[in-house]
Amino acid sequence: MRTSIATVSLSGSLSEKLTAAARAGFDAVEIFENDLLASPLTPEEIRARCADLGLGIDLYQPMRDMEAVPEEQFAANLRRARRKFELMRRLGADTVLVCSSVHPLAVDDDALAAEQLGHLADLAGEFGIRVAYEALAWGRHVSTYDHAWRIVRTADHPALGTCLDSFHILSRGSDPKGIEDIPGEKIFFLQLADAPLPAMDVLQWSRHHRCFPGQGGLDVTDLVRRVLRTGYDGPLSLEVFNDVHRQSEAGPTAVDAHRSLLVLQETVGVWTPPAAVVPTGVAFAELLTPDAAPVTALLGALGFTRTARHRSKPVDLWEQGEARLLVNTGPTGRRDGTGLAAIGLESPDPRGAARRAEALLAPVLPRRRAAEDAPLEAVAAPDGTELFFCATDRAQLPNWRADFAAVPHEPAGLGPQQGPGPAYAGAVRRIDHLALVQPWHQFDEAALFHRSVLGLHAQESVDVADPYGLMRSRAVTNTDGSVRIVLSVGAAPSDDTVHAQHLAFATDDVVAAARRFRDAGGRLLPIPANYYDDLAARFEFADGELETYRALGILYDRDAYGEFRHCYTRTVGRVFLELVQRDGYRGYGAQNAPVRLAAQHTVTAG
């Protein structure tokens, strides 16, 4: 029989995946949409590459949330589908996978589903395309293959058939016998996958996935409160079977473990450490680099100005608006190349913040680096990043800026923007967020550390697909969002040259900022054209808006709170910079991260 493989099943760039599939003897591929979006190849180039390799493109996938929706929504869906059918014509693919809807607006109405799928098939037919409708095991109203087939049969359209997927069918325990009642010519496609039976019974859960209190989802605190009410006066003892801890060094794990019990005791009220002092902003970020030139070239092009130099050390202060960067060319520590070494957190009470950190087992760093320096409170985060609790130009408190002497600088071009006053278009206002890559076994520890030591809130974890692996990331923030730290980690130890740290700068006008950067000689990360074709299918933009984003390499996202536009510089050492314009938007562009990561791989490889 003809054999095929979905590109999502393999690692790497789309081009690598196609080559590997052809060499292994496959006759065809399914092109997974995200692989196309992240590829610098045009659809025509992908078509030609497949032809050269002797591979058919037997399926384009997936098209989601199409059917059984209100009329207005369906009209938008048809517009989106037309874009995708045009793309498929360029690719030379004649079958598209439509997954059963998971959309919150989808209704439980088979007749409507059949009618709308019929309309979709009409449109597909105009392009010579067949629609293969598949029941996702977690579809909102259609989750079994026989249900999907009933809808297809009702629609009774020559360009509409069903797609069967062994995982979706067998994972739900459906009886595959009913497949034999479907005419073979109406089965447009057959996707195969096996899976280990979920061995996640309570025994497996216990033996492999326990974690320290506060790092999981069980209400351990409530349980401990109840035990204490009985008069129990024995120890609180941790018994944690965890595959990750088994591979990690015992010392740091033990500290993480003990911190979890301290936090627990604080929460239940039997221990009172110094209260959390929540930081109110980012005073500075410090980059440690063996060669300042590449970093300062980027900063200069972004409109930063070197305003001061440390009185005793090779550290320069670069400023724009309230964004302050220290560029340190002193001896580098354990990290190679340019990296983010320290974060200055604006603190209402630096001494109090440090006392709490110390009580919660954070390693305290020497208060003065040199005799003449201002006494600064600092601790080390689990990943080694130095956290300074400090004050910027505030009365009664040691001022970290006092260690720096102003250097002559012209307000070159438009010059640095001091304070919150009116800015030129595209000026950097402040640091929006800092993204720190964690050692792969310290992700849970880092989240607990930032929550308990700094008093920040931890948001939900999100998974992000990288061409060469999965990343998980989790943001910790203060209430008003003036401190946002994104912790991320790879799925397993691996090459992390691309899993770089980054610094994001907030601007009110990212288009202007990107143009200024480009005009100043900066190069933004190039984003594939396919990404913009997809944006055009997903959103409606004002005339010329999308072309502007495409020309500059600006990415776009939207959530319930507003819009988000952002773009990236090239990577220097282990760091890259981002410009973000968030108009109410609360996230970090996770939707765009796979495209960004693939683009970074392309640049690195190229």
Next chain:
Amino acid sequence: MRTSIATVSLSGSLSEKLTAAARAGFDAVEIFENDLLASPLTPEEIRARCADLGLGIDLYQPMRDMEAVPEEQFAANLRRARRKFELMRRLGADTVLVCSSVHPLAVDDDALAAEQLGHLADLAGEFGIRVAYEALAWGRHVSTYDHAWRIVRTADHPALGTCLDSFHILSRGSDPKGIEDIPGEKIFFLQLADAPLPAMDVLQWSRHHRCFPGQGGLDVTDLVRRVLRTGYDGPLSLEVFNDVHRQSEAGPTAVDAHRSLLVLQETVGVWTPPAAVVPTGVAFAELLTPDAAPVTALLGALGFTRTARHRSKPVDLWEQGEARLLVNTGPTGRRDGTGLAAIGLESPDPRGAARRAEALLAPVLPRRRAAEDAPLEAVAAPDGTELFFCATDRAQLPNWRADFAAVPHEPAGLGPQQGPGPAYAGAVRRIDHLALVQPWHQFDEAALFHRSVLGLHAQESVDVADPYGLMRSRAVTNTDGSVRIVLSVGAAPSDDTVHAQHLAFATDDVVAAARRFRDAGGRLLPIPANYYDDLAARFEFADGELETYRALGILYDRDAYGEFRHCYTRTVGRVFLELVQRDGYRGYGAQNAPVRLAAQHTVTAG
């Protein structure tokens, strides 16, 4: 409050765990029995180490399968308990954890459970020890904390209380409110662990854990058969979302993927490759080494004799019984140091075996290494091990031994044992099994390869705890057990210097074999004394038997089919050797693997 941590929560040797716990500020530890068994420290030394570190030993754990069993079984349990109480006295630990039984003989009889726990508490009381009874979430009859407490209350014994574990309580969704009804003085211990809520819904299962057909637990074959009956003539297409594949190189993954579809097509009868030719024995194993001396010293001490040398290459043949080893000092390939490079499989039809391997995408190796060599069929396994399909001294077939010229050798000592005839006590009969460490992302691929290409049966996977991580291993065998290959893999990429390959030799008398080896100057892996104390508690031995094992470093296990005795040499490069005596026993001593692995770490570190 007093804080404590179970040693199982941390990585490393017991000594490292204690140090890490003390440095992080814990007041006490729970000693996990396996950590003690694997430690070279005596109980008194552990006690002294804890005292030096300021750590109490607040719990010894676990004691299992104690209560609600038939009388005879309970008498044996009390004997076992007495041994453990003696051990606890040496440790200076005064509380022991007893988990609710999971034993198949345990009966659902609370009164009997209470009565027997009362007897156990009587015995404990004699030693000044308290028994803390805990409901395992997966206990056979007692799985909730309130049930365990009712039994403790019924027993009403001062030396019997309950142990609460937040995981066991909350993972079952029990209401912790009832805890407040237990008098605090009857809660002897509180174990804490959190856990992520099982996110393994079908969506997570699909997005992270799909695998290729034949590598999981779904009946994909049956589904495909039914689809084919409909007349479907489209492609078989793989759509596999898998975290491991995302990180692995695309080329080998694609080959593995395509092989899975070929095997599937063979199974459903639409493709007919050459039939599997199941190997009937191990013709030889080939060690590649930059320095033959350490390996040949081991072989000599084990009673092997160098019998022949390859006519054109620096390869020696060493023999004993039907065990044949090639020691190759030619240029080493991709591996560092001494490693297992090739396996000769005795094949009824070498050409047929190679044709099948080739049809299933195994890389075929050149048939002749040199012009004068016998034509040998060989392919590469996924981990790079060369597999030769060959014949030893069989008519009509090229004989691999023809490439070797006999060298003069005395039947030194007792000399090599040729053929199956009567042997001196402790002679090596043949290769019992070969254990190959797989690259961590190729475990599923390797199992499918050995099953489909060689026609071997795959047994269930087992998890084995190493002091620095978990290992998973899975045996593939032919029907009569004359070919046994154990595939193993670490939980994630890590230092694998200890996760070595090994070769196990079968003998009828491992005690005699171990003595001969020692008398010939060989050194066996030293096994901690604590292990033998535990054996004494678990099994009854004839007089002097256990002392013999202890003196030699022989490990012991038993299954439903018979007994198993085995011992290990030191590691050379990436390889160590094992002597096994299996009297009906079908496993590989997985029960003893943690002790063996810890002992290997100790030797490496020491």
